[in-house]
Amino acid sequence: MPTERAALETAQLREGGLRERHKLARRTRILEAARELLRERPDDPLTAERIAERAEVAPATVYNLVGPRDKIWQALAASFLGELEQRLAEAHTRDAIGRAQEVVAQTVDLFIENASVSRRILIEWEQSGLVLSRGPLSHLRHALADAQRTGLLRTDIDVATLAGVVASASVGVTHQWIAGQIDEQQFAAQALLALDVALAAAAVDQQRSHFLSRLNSHRTVRPTTRQTT
Structure with missing residues (x-):
């Protein structure tokens, strides 16, 4: 039977994997929001604030997951x-x-x-x-x-x-x-x-x-x- 430590490590791995999947999903949503904004109004400035509003995340999330x-x-x-x-x-x-x-x-x-x-x-x-x-x-x-x-x-x-x-x-x-x-x-x-x-x-x-x-x-x-x- 798995030891308590092994079970804890398995749970941590699963939690880490889930967290990474959530980050990837949000990053994908951010980039898709950027593409949508460019298609709709190609001449407007592409700012983190506009992207964040479209992706329904905080501007800080745009900086953290994608960058400036x-x-x-x-x-x-x-x-x-x-x-x-x-x-x-x-x-x-x-x-x-x-x-x-x-x-x-x-x-x-x-x-x-x-x-x-x-x-x-x-x-x-x-x-x-x-x-x-x-x-x-x-x-x-x-x-x-x-x-x-x-x-x-x-x-x-x-x-x-x-x-x-x-x-x-x-x-x-x-x-x-x-x-x-x-x-x-x-x-x-x-x-x-x-x-x-x-x-x-x-x-x-x-x-x-x-x-x-x-x-x-x-x-x-x-x-x-x-x-x-």
């Missing part, structure tokens, strides 16, 4: 990356080039679907570049490395540098979208165009015509300022 304003953006970005990781894990594309396209397309789709949140993260958070550099860039490097190993890309190409070029171009396109210079369709098209330019430049001789034909199939996408009402 910069940490709120960081937590929202982490949630964003978590969703992207899940989508990429569920993708069924297995060939290297298809996976590279999937990384770009899924990232763009996630930005568009969460436009109010993603725009504010990129505008407000000083370290917002991490949203692209940590998740999507890592997946893109792996996909391009597989393409190189299977003989689609030249061996003298540094795939990390190639992925960085694609990411830099995509960041520029993202900021054009944020500024309203291009619409959602143009955002997606130009991000994929950046990938195809890189692939055409890095392709082995036997594959170059294929990648060039893909590149030439893109319609010219010209930035146009959207009309606001």
Whole structure:
């Protein structure tokens, strides 16, 4: 039979686990409240007081479980990356080039679907570049490395540098979208165009015509300022 001390330790573990679950539930509610506020009134300041009121917790709870304003953006970005990781894990594309396209397309789709949140993260958070550099860039490097190993890309190409070029171009396109210079369709098209330019430049001789034909199939996408009402 369990000793009294063992029973006490078991009870303490259960209590600690329950307490952590409650903290996680409140933190999740706080972040969802922040997302709701951004969707409803994207231009209003995102304060701990507004978040606390929506989440039905005290402002001190927001600070304790998430942190000050910069940490709120960081937590929202982490949630964003978590969703992207899940989508990429569920993708069924297995060939290297298809996976590279999937990384770009899924990232763009996630930005568009969460436009109010993603725009504010990129505008407000000083370290917002991490949203692209940590998740999507890592997946893109792996996909391009597989393409190189299977003989689609030249061996003298540094795939990390190639992925960085694609990411830099995509960041520029993202900021054009944020500024309203291009619409959602143009955002997606130009991000994929950046990938195809890189692939055409890095392709082995036997594959170059294929990648060039893909590149030439893109319609010219010209930035146009959207009309606001």
